[in-house]
Amino acid sequence: MIMMRSLLLLCSLSTAAAFVAPGRHTSLQRSIINSDISQTGSSTELFSHKIVLVRHGESEWNDLNIFTGWADAALNEKGVKEAKQGGQYLKEAGFTFDVAYTSVLKRAIKTLWLVLEEMDLMYIPIINTWRLNERHYGGLQGLNKQETVDKHGKDQVLIWRRSYDIPPPECDESSEYYPGNDPRYANVDKADLPFTESLKITGERFMPVWENEIVPDIKAGKKILIAAHGNTLRALVKHLDGISEDEICGLNIPTGVPLVYELDDDLNVIPNENAIAPLRGLYLGNLEDVRARIEGVANQTK
16 A cells, blocks of 8 residues: 555656656646646646737837737747746746647737747747737827827826727828738738727737637646737736736736636636736736836836
């Protein structure tokens, strides 16, 4: 009997170690393995699902404080470093992935490439979908955020930028920022292409991908990485964490920092004790640095 219990324990530990990539386990890797074991109620419930979210690194237009939306701004030098560091954090933590999702905008695509390159995972399938694009800022796209505040007032810009269901003014079909004029959306039904979006509309546009594609992948046991944008990720964490409409409007997601969610078999979030509220997932890296970067996003229109 003693020998049988020892063999079962050995098998459990070996299986837990196999969840992370091969190689030397760092202290952070060991903590991830231990968190899996600590959730067990029986040997059949040994593992939870993990999904990792990464907002793209800082873009050239982030740095210039310009409303970007669906405009295809590139990563700047800082954003490239952020993406590489995010990949390093994930590699050090022992993560590996089976499939990755991203938008059709190059700042998110390049971030994903850099993360996967750092992890030696550039061979995994990548699914690009316009439904993971940033929120469309309509007539505000291409405008400087602070100049827009100076012209229209902070309160009005905050309504456009941070209210849950009030979109900015629309662009028109002649605008360079109307997606119907962009060949990458040639196969998208024009009725689905926005002239402007609120966070609510952004979530409604993105959630079918979550429910119809990503959730089945998770339930099939695949390890998923999503590299996307501030507002599509805000829409997703609102869903995962059950955040209210009022509270989600004040939530800021920092660029380039991996956010790890642990989910049970019903895809309910298992809260991490080191999460930064109102989120229940764990940011990798120095949490004080993460808090400072969150504050930096909040200061963009002050």
